[in-house]
Amino acid sequence: MPIITVENLVKKFERITAVNNVSFEVEEGTIFGFLGPNGAGKTTTINILCTLLSPTSGRLFVAGYDCIKEPANVRKAIGIVFQDTTLDKDLTAYENLIFHAYLYNVPKNEMRDRINEILRFVGLYDRKDDLVKKFSGGMKRRLEVARGLIHKPKVLFLDEPTLGLDPQSRTNLWEFISELPGRHNVTIFMTTHYMEEAEVCDKIVIIDHGRIIAMGSPDELKRTVGGDVVYIKTTDNTNARKEIERLFGFDVAEKDGELYMACAMGDTCIPEMIRTMGEKVLSVRLQRPTLNDVFLKLTGKTIRDENASENDSVKEHVRAYRRRR
Amino acid sequence: MEFNAIYVIVAREFKKFIREKSRLFSAIARPLLWLFIVGAGISRLVPRDTGVPYIQFIFPGIIGMTILFSSIFSSISIIWDKEFGFMKEILVAPVSRLSIVIGKALSGTIVSTIQALIILALFPFVGFKLNLLQIISIVCLCISVSFCISAFGIVLATFYESYESFSVIMNFIIMPMFFLSGAMYPIRLLPDILSFVAKLNPLTYGIDAIKHVIFPNEKGLMGPDFSIMIDITIVIVLSITFVLIAGKLFEKKK
Numbered sequence: 342m343p344i345i346t347v348e349n350l351v352k353k354f355e356r357i358t359a360v361n362n363v364s365f366e367v368e369e370g371t372i373f374g375f376l377g378p379n380g381a382g383k384t385t386t387i388n389i390l391c392t393l394l395s396p397t398s399g400r401l402f403v404a405g406y407d408c409i410k411e412p413a414n415v416r417k418a419i420g421i422v423f424q425d426t427t428l429d430k431d432l433t434a435y436e437n438l439i440f441h442a443y444l445y446n447v448p449k450n451e452m453r454d455r456i457n458e459i460l461r462f463v464g465l466y467d468r469k470d471d472l473v474k475k476f477s478g479g480m481k482r483r484l485e486v487a488r489g490l491i492h493k494p495k496v497l498f499l500d501e502p503t504l505g506l507d508p509q510s511r512t513n514l515w516e517f518i519s520e521l522p523g524r525h526n527v528t529i530f531m532t533t534h535y536m537e538e539a540e541v542c543d544k545i546v547i548i549d550h551g552r553i554i555a556m557g558s559p560d561e562l563k564r565t566v567g568g569d570v571v572y573i574k575t576t577d578n579t580n581a582r583k584e585i586e587r588l589f590g591f592d593v594a595e596k597d598g599e600l601y602m603a604c605a606m607g608d609t610c611i612p613e614m615i616r617t618m619g620e621k622v623l624s625v626r627l628q629r630p631t632l633n634d635v636f637l638k639l640t641g642k643t644i645r646d647e648n649a650s651e652n653d654s655v656k657e658h659v660r661a662y663r664r665r666r
Numbered sequence: 667m668e669f670n671a672i673y674v675i676v677a678r679e680f681k682k683f684i685r686e687k688s689r690l691f692s693a694i695a696r697p698l699l700w701l702f703i704v705g706a707g708i709s710r711l712v713p714r715d716t717g718v719p720y721i722q723f724i725f726p727g728i729i730g731m732t733i734l735f736s737s738i739f740s741s742i743s744i745i746w747d748k749e750f751g752f753m754k755e756i757l758v759a760p761v762s763r764l765s766i767v768i769g770k771a772l773s774g775t776i777v778s779t780i781q782a783l784i785i786l787a788l789f790p791f792v793g794f795k796l797n798l799l800q801i802i803s804i805v806c807l808c809i810s811v812s813f814c815i816s817a818f819g820i821v822l823a824t825f826y827e828s829y830e831s832f833s834v835i836m837n838f839i840i841m842p843m844f845f846l847s848g849a850m851y852p853i854r855l856l857p858d859i860l861s862f863v864a865k866l867n868p869l870t871y872g873i874d875a876i877k878h879v880i881f882p883n884e885k886g887l888m889g890p891d892f893s894i895m896i897d898i899t900i901v902i903v904l905s906i907t908f909v910l911i912a913g914k915l916f917e918k919k920k
Contacts, residue, residue, distance in 0.1 A: 391758050416760040427751040431682055443674035444759040488755075 342405075344369040344496060344528045345390065350399035352385050359385040361551035363399075367544070369495075370522050372529040374542035376632075378640075382551040383532040384424060387500050390530070391421055404495040417445070420489030420527075421498045426481050430474035434465055434484050437473060438491060445492035455491055462524075463487040463517070479510030483517070490525055497521065499531040503538060515541055536632035545632075547639065554639050559632060566630045566638045569607025572599045573614065574623040581618060588617060667768070671761040675769030676776065679740065683777050690781070693739075697732045697785050701725070701792070708850075718881060718888040725792050726876035727849025729804070730869050732782045733812050734847075738840055740774035741819025745826050763916035767820055767909055774816025775809060782808040794880065803879045811872030814901050817908035818868060824915040848873050852887055868904045871897040 343366035352360040360382040367373040375383050388394040390401055392412035401408040404418035428437050438456045447455065460466040463483040473481065482502055489497050499518065503511040519541045521527055531542075539545055540559055547555040547562075555562055575581040582593045582600055589610065591602040604610050607627040615622055683689065701724065709720035716723075747753040756766055786804060789796055796804075822835065846853070846860060847869040853861050864870050875897035877890040884890075890897075 393754070393758060413760050413762075416758060419758075421758055423751065423754055425751045427753075427755040429678070429752050430750070431685065432678065436678075436681070440674050440678055441755070441759075443670045444756065444761055446668070446670055446760075 342369075343367055344404055345373075345530065346400075346402040347386070347390070348400040350386065350389065350401060351397045352382075352389060352394065353397045359551055360389075360396075363548065363551070363553055365546050365553065365556065367496075367528060367530060369528050370526070371543040372519065372522060372531065372541055374539040374545040375530065375532040375548070376534065376536065376539055376545055376636075377532075377548040378534055381548045383548065384500055386548075387421075387498055387530070387532065390415075391419060391498060392416060417492070418495045419498060420492065420494035420496070422482070422485045422489050422500065422502055424500045424504060426485065428473045428481060428485060428488075431472065433470050433472055434460065434476070435469040437484065438488055441488045442491050447492055459487045459490055477510075478506050479514065482506065482510070482514060486514075486518070486521075490521075490527065493525075494527060496528045496530055499529060501532055501534070503533065503535065511535075511538070536636055539632055547636065549640050555635065562632065562635045563630045564605065566634045568603060568605040569630070570601055570603050570628045571607050571611060571614075572601045572624075572626045572628065574599050574625075575618060575621045576623060577621060581621060584618065585614065589614070668761050668765045671759070671765045672769040672772065675756070675766065676773045679743075679770075679773030680776060683780075693732070693736050693781050694784055696735060697728045700731060701728045701785075701788075704850075716888050717884055717886045719793065721792055722794065722880075723888045724850055725789070725794070726873050726880055727847065729782050729785050729808065729876060730811070730847060730849050730873040731844055732785045733778050733808060733872065734815055734840065734844055734869055736778040736781045737774045737812050737815035738819040738822070738835070740777050741770060741816050742823045742826070742832070742835060744770060744820060744823040745829050745831070749828055757916075764909070764913040767817070767912040767916060770820055771813055771816045771909060771912075774819060775812040778812040778816065779805070779808050782812065796880070800879050804876055807872065807875050807879065810898075810901050810905065811869070811875075814868050814872065814905040814908065817905055817912060820912040821908050821915065824912060843867055843869055846870070848877075848891065853891060854887070868901065871900045875901070 345365075345367035347366070348364050350360055350363045351358070363382070363386065375386065377383055385394065389396050390403060390408060392408055392415050395409065403415045406414040406418065408415050429440070432440070435456065438460070439452065442452045442456065457466065457469075460469050463486060465480060465484055465487065468476070468480070473484065476484065486497075486499070486502070502518065503514055506514065515538060518529060518531070521529055533539060542559060544558055545556070545562060546553055555565070557565075573581070573585075578595060578598070578600055582595065585591055585593050585600070585602070589604075591604055593600050593602045595601075607629065611625055611627060615625065701721070705721045705724050705728075712720040744753065747756070783805065786801070786808070822839065826835070842863075844850075846856070846864040847867050848864065849869075853864040853870065856864060871892065874890045874892050875894055877884075878894040878897070881889055
């Protein structure tokens with residue numbers, strides 16, 4: 342049974358339809374990616390799943406509970422890391438976590454151990470008595486993820502967890518997130534608009550203008566844009582080209598001393614080519630489509646081309662202002 | 667009701683209150699200025715034969731002022747929490763809205779009662795001799811008035827999303843509530859319309875009740891305006907009403 346089920350979700354804000362008839366399922370123990378440009382309806386969907394907003398219509402279930410009828414049970418079963426920091430900067434890391442543990446009724450005799458363990462896991466144990474306002478962006482994010490895990494939720498929502506982080510912290514955070522389902526027995530529901538970050542997902546849903554436009558594993562989605570391109574260099578390109586065209590039926594072209602051809606499943610056809618041509622092969626490389634190519638094909642624009650709306654630039658402004666404080 | 671949640675909301679506020687020493691100093695400085703500077707100035711204008719020296723007359727009002735400012739400041743820290751996101755952490759927790767409101771109201775009550783008691787401790791300098799029973803009664807009144815005004819502050823805070831509204835609250839709510847509460851002058855001296863507004867002000871009854879305790883035998887102009895039973899009933903009824911309204915307003919989803 343899926344841990345999250347969304348059926349025909351619609352959310353309207355006055356005249357604007359933010360989410361338009363969206364349905365999907367998330368399997369337990371997986372990393373699920375909810376992708377789309379700014380304003381596509383990702384955060385709205387998360388807020389409805391977290392019971393912060395009520396839907397205009399549709400049905401939603403998280404961990405077996407109805408988000409509309411049993412919000413209290415849903416809240417117990419989930420942890421959330423919002424797009425903007427929701428830490429109290431005037432409290433220490435430890436105090437932020439204690440606050441959370443009390444709110445979620447973590448048994449008192451387990452609190453201290455759980456908090457210390459999770460602080461070690463996110464690498465902040467040495468800083469636990471420092472005020473959060475002294476933390477870097479990456480540390481705050483890790484602390485928020487830690488906080489979201491203290492009450493052992495079944496699902497952890499991460500809304501744009503890497504927003505505003507430098508590339509190194511982003512890589513670290515993703516390594517850390519990809520370990521979570523195995524180590525903490527939790528399902529991850531995340532949004533991002535950095536397509537390359539979605540590679541860690543087991544399943545992806547892409548939405549644009551409030552509608553689902555694609556769904557599948559990263560590999561499946563990439564295959565929809567026409568598969569891989571194989572580049573091959575041989576001792577005798579002219580003969581090799583004829584041979585490949587005759588044996589495999591590919592359209593082969595040559596560029597800069599390399600033969601190249603589109604083929605649906607590059608990873609399986611490379612070994613075959615090498616088997617037939619033997620030692621004549623000097624080098625082989627495979628170029629795979631990226632999730633950005635997928636998005637480009639589906640929407641005619643890359644995900645980050647989107648002009649930031651006025652609202653977003655205001656948000657950015659506020660964020661920058663807060664970071665300076 | 668979730669007692670763990672109420673406890674931790676109060677503990678957070680208290681911890682921050684202790685940490686920010688400057689907040690306490692400025693909160694104490696304001697009533698001192700009014701009591702010893704404004705009070706000293708105005709007392710020269712007030713005839714001596716009113717029964718109660720002016721500086722003693724305003725003492726209950728200055729305690730009320732301390733409660734008013736610190737309770738409302740404490741409650742509208744909710745607006746800060748909204749602006750800086752922390753409110754979301756509380757709102758997604760499996761905690762009823764009523765517990766959040768009660769936790770916040772109790773936070774304001776504790777912080778505000780502490781400050782009111784610091785001012786109360788100055789009573790010998792104003793020329794009062796209070797007995798233990800009077801002091802205990804005033805402490806109880808401070809707690810209930812603080813709770814009432816804190817709960818009112820929460821209702822207020824639910825209407826504002828950003829801290830820019832702070833000066834609006836300050837100029838159009840806090841200051842009029844202070845001036846129309848019988849703190850600086852008896853409300854029966856006010857023109858009808860203003861005296862009507864003063865009667866809608868919860869702080870009026872809180873200050874009136876403290877006057878009952880401090881000047882038990884004063885029946886004249888400077889004495890209390892209502893019976894103490896009315897004062898206490900109104901404070902309690904309003905406290906409950908504000909908590910319930912705030913709970914409902916928190917419940918509302920977009």
